[in-house]
Amino acid sequence: xxVVSQHPSRVICKSGTSVKxxxxxxxxxxxxxxxxxxxxxxxxxxxxxxxxxxxxxxxxGVEKDKFLINHAxxxxxxxxxxxxxxxxxxxxxCSATPLAGGPGSYNEQFFGPGTRLxxx
Amino acid sequence: DAKTTQPNSMESNEEEPVxxxxxxxxxxxTDYIHWYxxxxxxxxxxxxxxxxxxxxxxMASLAIAxxxxxxxxxxxxxxxxxxxxYYCILSSGSRLTFGEGTQLTVNP
Numbered sequence: 001x002x003v004v005s006q007h008p009s010r011v012i013c014k015s016g017t018s019v020k021x022x023x024x025x026x027x028x029x030x031x032x033x034x035x036x037x038x039x040x041x042x043x044x045x046x047x048x049x050x051x052x053x054x055x056x057x058x059x060x061g062v063e064k065d066k067f068l069i070n071h072a073x074x075x076x077x078x079x080x081x082x083x084x085x086x087x088x089x090x091x092x093x094c095s096a097t098p099l100a101g102g103p104g105s106y107n108e109q110f111f112g113p114g115t116r117l118x119x120x
Numbered sequence: 121d122a123k124t125t126q127p128n129s130m131e132s133n134e135e136e137p138v139x140x141x142x143x144x145x146x147x148x149x150t151d152y153i154h155w156y157x158x159x160x161x162x163x164x165x166x167x168x169x170x171x172x173x174x175x176x177x178x179m180a181s182l183a184i185a186x187x188x189x190x191x192x193x194x195x196x197x198x199x200x201x202x203x204x205x206y207y208c209i210l211s212s213g214s215r216l217t218f219g220e221g222t223q224l225t226v227n228p
Contacts, residue, residue: 031214034215034216036218043220046215046217091161093164095164097214105166107211107213108166109156109166111156111164112163114162116161
Protein backbone atom coordinates (compact mmCIF):
# COMPACT_ATOMS: atom_id res chain seq x y z
CA UNK A 1 0.00 0.00 0.00
CA UNK A 2 0.84 3.72 0.01
CA VAL A 3 1.82 4.08 -3.62
CA VAL A 4 2.32 7.41 -5.35
CA SER A 5 2.47 7.56 -9.11
CA GLN A 6 3.65 10.27 -11.46
CA HIS A 7 2.83 10.79 -15.10
CA PRO A 8 4.63 11.10 -17.37
CA SER A 9 7.84 9.48 -16.20
CA ARG A 10 9.82 11.28 -18.86
CA VAL A 11 9.02 14.21 -21.11
CA ILE A 12 10.95 16.11 -23.73
CA CYS A 13 9.56 19.40 -24.95
CA LYS A 14 10.55 22.45 -26.93
CA SER A 15 11.47 25.70 -25.28
CA GLY A 16 8.44 27.90 -24.69
CA THR A 17 5.90 25.12 -24.30
CA SER A 18 4.08 24.16 -21.11
CA VAL A 19 4.30 20.76 -19.49
CA LYS A 20 1.89 19.23 -16.98
CA UNK A 21 3.01 16.57 -14.51
CA UNK A 22 0.46 14.56 -12.55
CA UNK A 23 0.96 13.13 -9.08
CA UNK A 24 -1.53 10.61 -7.75
CA UNK A 25 -1.84 8.76 -4.46
CA UNK A 26 -3.19 5.42 -5.64
CA UNK A 27 -4.40 3.75 -2.48
CA UNK A 28 -4.72 6.48 0.11
CA UNK A 29 -6.00 9.99 0.49
CA UNK A 30 -3.37 12.65 0.98
CA UNK A 31 -3.76 15.59 3.27
CA UNK A 32 -0.76 17.29 1.77
CA UNK A 33 1.28 16.89 -1.37
CA UNK A 34 4.73 18.27 -1.97
CA UNK A 35 6.68 19.06 -5.13
CA UNK A 36 10.46 18.83 -5.31
CA UNK A 37 13.03 19.45 -7.99
CA UNK A 38 16.37 17.71 -8.22
CA UNK A 39 19.24 18.67 -10.51
CA UNK A 40 21.92 16.09 -11.42
CA UNK A 41 24.14 15.10 -8.50
CA UNK A 42 22.27 17.47 -6.18
CA UNK A 43 19.81 16.98 -3.38
CA UNK A 44 16.06 17.46 -3.55
CA UNK A 45 14.83 21.02 -3.30
CA UNK A 46 11.33 21.60 -2.00
CA UNK A 47 9.39 23.79 -4.41
CA UNK A 48 5.94 23.98 -2.89
CA UNK A 49 3.48 22.47 -0.44
CA UNK A 50 -0.03 21.81 -1.64
CA UNK A 51 -3.25 21.09 0.26
CA UNK A 52 -6.44 19.97 -1.41
CA UNK A 53 -8.73 22.85 -2.25
CA UNK A 54 -6.36 25.61 -1.27
CA UNK A 55 -3.56 27.56 -2.88
CA UNK A 56 -0.11 26.06 -2.79
CA UNK A 57 2.59 27.52 -0.57
CA UNK A 58 5.75 28.14 -2.55
CA UNK A 59 9.28 28.12 -1.18
CA UNK A 60 11.33 31.26 -1.40
CA GLY A 61 12.73 31.78 -4.89
CA VAL A 62 10.19 29.55 -6.65
CA GLU A 63 8.00 31.49 -9.09
CA LYS A 64 4.36 30.60 -8.57
CA ASP A 65 3.40 31.88 -12.01
CA LYS A 66 6.04 29.68 -13.58
CA PHE A 67 5.21 26.53 -11.66
CA LEU A 68 1.44 26.25 -11.41
CA ILE A 69 0.15 23.76 -8.87
CA ASN A 70 -3.40 22.49 -8.79
CA HIS A 71 -4.57 20.17 -6.03
CA ALA A 72 -8.12 19.37 -7.03
CA UNK A 73 -8.71 16.25 -4.95
CA UNK A 74 -7.27 14.25 -2.07
CA UNK A 75 -5.55 11.95 -4.55
CA UNK A 76 -4.35 14.23 -7.33
CA UNK A 77 -2.02 17.18 -7.62
CA UNK A 78 -0.62 18.60 -10.84
CA UNK A 79 2.44 20.73 -11.54
CA UNK A 80 2.50 22.74 -14.75
CA UNK A 81 5.79 24.18 -15.87
CA UNK A 82 4.77 27.13 -18.01
CA UNK A 83 6.87 28.44 -20.88
CA UNK A 84 9.58 25.92 -20.12
CA UNK A 85 13.19 26.76 -20.87
CA UNK A 86 16.32 24.58 -20.88
CA UNK A 87 17.19 25.68 -17.34
CA UNK A 88 13.92 24.08 -16.17
CA UNK A 89 15.24 20.69 -17.24
CA UNK A 90 15.31 18.65 -14.06
CA UNK A 91 13.94 15.66 -12.16
CA UNK A 92 10.60 16.61 -10.62
CA UNK A 93 9.40 14.52 -7.70
CA CYS A 94 6.15 14.66 -5.77
CA SER A 95 5.29 13.22 -2.40
CA ALA A 96 2.15 12.79 -0.36
CA THR A 97 1.34 12.60 3.33
CA PRO A 98 -1.68 10.42 4.19
CA LEU A 99 -4.67 11.61 6.14
CA ALA A 100 -4.71 10.72 9.84
CA GLY A 101 -5.38 7.03 10.20
CA GLY A 102 -3.88 6.27 6.82
CA PRO A 103 -0.81 4.19 6.04
CA GLY A 104 2.65 4.96 7.31
CA SER A 105 4.07 6.66 10.35
CA TYR A 106 3.61 10.16 11.71
CA ASN A 107 4.12 12.67 8.87
CA GLU A 108 5.75 10.01 6.69
CA GLN A 109 5.96 11.12 3.09
CA PHE A 110 5.43 8.70 0.23
CA PHE A 111 7.31 9.71 -2.86
CA GLY A 112 6.50 9.25 -6.50
CA PRO A 113 9.04 7.79 -8.93
CA GLY A 114 9.83 11.19 -10.42
CA THR A 115 9.42 12.84 -13.83
CA ARG A 116 12.46 13.70 -15.87
CA LEU A 117 11.85 16.87 -17.86
CA UNK A 118 14.16 17.82 -20.71
CA UNK A 119 13.58 21.15 -22.43
CA UNK A 120 15.29 21.55 -25.78
CA ASP B 121 14.47 23.67 10.04
CA ALA B 122 17.58 22.77 11.97
CA LYS B 123 20.58 21.63 9.92
CA THR B 124 22.08 18.16 9.82
CA THR B 125 25.62 17.12 8.96
CA GLN B 126 26.40 13.81 7.31
CA PRO B 127 29.55 12.37 5.69
CA ASN B 128 29.49 12.70 1.93
CA SER B 129 30.13 9.04 1.34
CA MET B 130 30.64 5.72 3.07
CA GLU B 131 31.51 2.22 1.94
CA SER B 132 30.49 -1.11 3.28
CA ASN B 133 30.83 -4.75 2.38
CA GLU B 134 27.86 -6.91 1.61
CA GLU B 135 26.30 -8.67 4.61
CA GLU B 136 28.15 -6.48 7.08
CA PRO B 137 26.49 -3.91 9.35
CA VAL B 138 26.58 -0.25 8.37
CA UNK B 139 26.44 2.68 10.74
CA UNK B 140 25.51 5.97 9.09
CA UNK B 141 26.08 8.97 11.38
CA UNK B 142 24.21 12.25 11.49
CA UNK B 143 24.97 15.31 13.59
CA UNK B 144 22.21 17.74 14.47
CA UNK B 145 23.49 19.90 17.30
CA UNK B 146 20.79 22.58 16.86
CA UNK B 147 17.87 20.18 17.04
CA UNK B 148 14.82 21.57 18.81
CA UNK B 149 12.62 19.74 21.26
CA THR B 150 9.84 19.22 18.73
CA ASP B 151 12.05 17.99 15.87
CA TYR B 152 11.68 14.41 14.76
CA ILE B 153 14.70 12.72 13.16
CA HIS B 154 13.74 11.24 9.81
CA TRP B 155 15.80 9.04 7.50
CA TYR B 156 15.00 8.60 3.85
CA UNK B 157 17.05 7.00 1.11
CA UNK B 158 17.12 7.50 -2.61
CA UNK B 159 18.22 4.99 -5.19
CA UNK B 160 19.47 6.33 -8.53
CA UNK B 161 16.77 7.88 -10.71
CA UNK B 162 14.03 7.12 -8.18
CA UNK B 163 12.04 9.06 -5.64
CA UNK B 164 13.16 8.86 -2.01
CA UNK B 165 11.94 6.08 0.24
CA UNK B 166 11.14 6.34 3.93
CA UNK B 167 13.49 4.36 6.15
CA UNK B 168 12.79 5.21 9.77
CA UNK B 169 12.15 8.08 12.15
CA UNK B 170 12.34 8.76 15.86
CA UNK B 171 12.05 11.43 18.51
CA UNK B 172 13.99 10.41 21.62
CA UNK B 173 14.09 6.66 21.97
CA UNK B 174 15.89 4.20 19.74
CA UNK B 175 13.68 2.73 17.05
CA UNK B 176 13.69 -0.52 15.10
CA UNK B 177 11.76 -1.55 12.03
CA UNK B 178 12.14 -4.13 9.30
CA MET B 179 14.55 -1.96 7.33
CA ALA B 180 16.86 -0.51 9.95
CA SER B 181 17.48 0.70 13.47
CA LEU B 182 17.85 4.28 14.62
CA ALA B 183 20.05 5.04 17.58
CA ILE B 184 19.52 8.50 19.05
CA ALA B 185 22.03 10.07 21.41
CA UNK B 186 20.79 10.96 24.87
CA UNK B 187 21.22 14.68 24.19
CA UNK B 188 19.63 14.20 20.74
CA UNK B 189 22.46 16.07 19.08
CA UNK B 190 23.38 13.12 16.94
CA UNK B 191 21.89 9.89 15.64
CA UNK B 192 23.01 6.80 13.78
CA UNK B 193 21.14 4.80 11.20
CA UNK B 194 22.06 1.14 11.42
CA UNK B 195 21.61 -1.30 8.57
CA UNK B 196 22.18 -4.67 10.18
CA UNK B 197 23.27 -6.56 7.07
CA UNK B 198 23.98 -4.47 4.03
CA UNK B 199 22.92 -5.80 0.66
CA UNK B 200 23.73 -4.49 -2.79
CA UNK B 201 20.21 -3.07 -2.95
CA UNK B 202 21.01 -0.83 0.01
CA UNK B 203 23.39 1.24 -2.14
CA UNK B 204 21.74 4.66 -2.14
CA UNK B 205 21.97 8.20 -0.87
CA TYR B 206 20.77 8.31 2.74
CA TYR B 207 19.27 11.54 4.02
CA CYS B 208 18.98 12.50 7.68
CA ILE B 209 16.30 15.18 8.08
CA LEU B 210 14.91 17.07 11.05
CA SER B 211 11.32 18.15 10.97
CA SER B 212 8.64 19.14 13.46
CA GLY B 213 5.89 18.95 10.85
CA SER B 214 5.32 17.34 7.51
CA ARG B 215 7.69 19.60 5.60
CA LEU B 216 11.09 18.01 4.84
CA THR B 217 14.26 19.89 3.93
CA PHE B 218 16.79 17.57 2.32
CA GLY B 219 20.51 18.07 2.84
CA GLU B 220 23.25 16.48 0.77
CA GLY B 221 23.03 13.07 2.37
CA THR B 222 25.52 10.20 2.48
CA GLN B 223 26.23 8.14 -0.61
CA LEU B 224 26.50 4.54 0.57
CA THR B 225 28.44 2.14 -1.61
CA VAL B 226 28.08 -1.57 -0.89
CA ASN B 227 30.85 -3.79 -2.14
CA PRO B 228 30.08 -7.40 -3.10
